[in-house]
Amino acid sequence: MSERSRQIVEAAVCLVEEGGTEALTMRALAERLGIRAPSLYKHFPDKAAVEAEVIALAMRDLARALEAAKDELEALAGAYRAYALAHPHLYRLMSAGPLPRERLPDGLEERAALPVVRAMGGERVAARAVWAFAHGMVMLELDGRFPPGADLDGAWRAGVAAFSRT
Amino acid sequence: MSERSRQIVEAAVCLVEEGGTEALTMRALAERLGIRAPSLYKHFPDKAAVEAEVIALAMRDLARALEAAKDELEALAGAYRAYALAHPHLYRLMSAGPLPRERLPDGLEERAALPVVRAMGGERVAARAVWAFAHGMVMLELDGRFPPGADLDGAWRAGVAAFSRT
C-alpha cells in the first residue's frame, strides 16, 4: 500500500471516530484530504475497500489491547470494554453488521479472538459465549439501551463471575 | 389510531420483515399501499413516527413470546433466540441502535424485560448480564460473525449454564 493510500485510510479512521460510520463518505474523505472525491478512486477501487482497511486497522488495535491485558477473564473484559468506550464508532464499524472477510488480512479475526480462547482454557465454545456477553454489554451500553443509572459495572462483574466459574 | 393508520403500520412491518430496516422508506411504504408517498403524511407526522409504531409492535410480540415461556433461564433463552431468528429484521430494528423512548408506550420496555428479571429471582443486575449475553449471541449470529460451522447451540448452553449457577 502506498504512502498516499495510508494517509487516506488514516483520514477515514478520523472521520469514523468523529462522526460515526455514516460520516465516512467519499466526498467527506476527499475534503478532509484537500482533494476531490473522484481522485480517491485512483487509490481505491471503491468505498468498501477503504472501509475494509479501516476495519482491519481497528481489529489490529483491539487485538493488541487484548494481548496486552493479563490472561484472565476480568482483565480481558476490562480491556475489551475500555477499547469499545474509547472508540465507540470504530468498535461499531468493526463488530456490528456483516464483515467483509474477503477483504481482510488472513488470520486477523482469529488473532483478535485468541486471547479470550486462551483465558477460557482453550474451550472455544465457552469463549464464544463470553465474547457474546461482552459484545452484548458493549452494544447495549453504546446504544443507550440500559435504563438510566443502571449499574453497568455490576453487570460486567456478574457476567465475568458467571463465566469464571465455568 | 385510525384503521388506516393501522394498515400503514402493518405494511411497514411487512417491509421491514422482508427487506430489513433500510427497506422501510416512505416511497416503498406508499407503493405497497397503492398510494403516493405524500399521502402518508396525512396519517403520520414523519417517518420516525411510523418506525416507532413498528418498534412498539415488535416489542409487544417479543414480550408475549417471553411471557408464554416457562419461567426458567433455559426456556427464556430459547424463546428469545427463536423470536430473533424468526424475525431478524424486526429484532434489529427493535434492539439495535437508539430507542425512541418518547414515542413508545409507557411501561412497554419494562414489560419486555420483566420475564428475565423474574427468572433471575429479581436480581436486576444479573438479569442485565443475561440480557447482554442473549443480545450478543443473537446479534453475532444475525451478523454472521461466528466462524462457519461454529456450535452455536453449545455456546447458548454454556451461557445459560454459567448464569444458572448464579
Next chain:
DNA sequence: GTCTATACCCGGATAGAC
C-alpha cells in the same frame, strides 16, 4: 385523503481533460 409537482438534500461512481 389523495393526487401531482417539486424542492432539497445526500450518496457512489464514471468520463475525459490536463
Next chain:
DNA sequence: GTCTATCCGGGTATAGAC
C-alpha cells in the same frame, strides 16, 4: 494523480389542487 463536469439513484418532506 488530480481536476471538472456529470450521471444516476435514492431519501424526506412540503405546497397546493381536487
